[in-house]
Amino acid sequence: MCGIVGLFLKDKSLEPQLGSLLSEMLVTMTDRGPDSAGIAIYGSDQSNLAKITIQSPDPETDFAGLTDELRKAGIENVSILPKSTHAVLTVPADQIDATRSALCDLRPDVRVMGTGSTMEIYKEVGLPKDVLERFKIADMAGSHGIGHTRMATESAVTTLGAHPFSTGLDQCLVHNGSLSNHNNLRRSLTHDGIRLETQNDSEVAAAYLTGEMAKGKNLGAALTSALDDLDGFFTFVVGTKSGFGVVRDPIACKPAIMAETDAYVAFGSEYRALVNLPGIETARVWEPEPATVYFWEH
């Protein structure tokens, strides 16, 4: 069991409230997964700059002096915004790979949670309310976001095993369920050059979608292919820079409920997660069909 939520705003006036709305949704799902929690938020675009969300088991040591050392390593225009165990590095968009490789040398214990022009990812072990508070998620603004509360089944309860998983620029995925063909898929994705960090099945699903989108598919088409190629139980909620998608496996035993108004599209594992959204009383509320792809684009 896990809890997943997602919120895709259509009404820009709600954007300052994205973090607080998502936080409330996620905390309601605590009893579906109290092991760890995580959230991905799509904020504002800064032209030609990219964000790299990093995490460290020893943030005070690792984040101190990091920007100076990165500058010496050739990443001249870099800034850092630490938040608890995480920090967001802002670098020129064409220096993401150079920064990642410099990080490997300078700070081997630092992990990259995600990269992109607008996406930031925060995830940790602990109760959802504590994780959200630690990163001040409720104060964040954005256009869309997804979140996850984890009850681990397929890999250890660690920060890296928490969701969302990000395997491509501005791409992220949360998963309720378990995959049965992830080991084979991981081998072929690694062979194709996609970087995977964990032994977690859900990360393979994220990497699979990254691989399909790298072939030129949009999010909807990538999710459609997933129905053929992924074996197991899944309800996925997926984010890209401009898109938001949902798909359930054909058996559809992992719960899902959606709501749409003129202002937003919302997803929850249960209706409880949606009850505080504005206008939910008059929203169109439905259960997504099995083996059916739903996606929205800004």
Place this chain on the structure above:
Amino acid sequence: MPVFDLATTELRNLNQSLHAISGNTTNEDFEVINPRGAHAIAVGIDAPVDVHIKGSVGYYCAGMNETANITVHGNAGPGVAENMMSGKVVIKGDASQYAGATAHGGLLVIEGNAASRCGISMKGIDIVVKGNIGHMSAFMAQSGNLVVLGDAGDALGDSLYEARLFVRGEVKSLGADCIKKDMRPEHLELLAKLLEDAGISDVKPDEFTRYGSARQLYNFNIDNADAY
């Protein structure tokens, strides 16, 4: 009329108050407001009482019900009226998966659509769905009646025992050992009564098709002995 506001009252207070009711005569109605998708609302009632829930409920609402009439003025989460014994449960909106699962008796009316596995392993309940039902509905259904005014999803009635299935619309596919059967006068009569009990007057019994077990699967066939 007792009113329980679940925004300010513990769910346990409501359920314990409902469990405290006894007797065979109809009791004062209960009203539940702000259910906000909570789980296990009005579960395990064992007395004739009308309960009106004003909003949507989460998992297992009205489970194990005996003799109570429970109306949900909203949608229901997974497992509504699971293992109901008697009484009546009405869902004004949609119901999520496995509505009426394993239930032994009573009537479950879903005015919207039901998701997958509606009536799975039903053991005597009558279920009337005004909309559509999802895949694997009536899986291993043993007895009782499932009436669907709309369409049915894949694998309807897979491994069916003696439950009767009546579908007015399309059936996407039938499950193993489930077959179309003739509608005899006694079935039309039964269906007319079920529709009347569900408060449906604008639909005629002869608009439905009956499905049931071919009875090939649940009796051991000696020709298959080599397979074991």
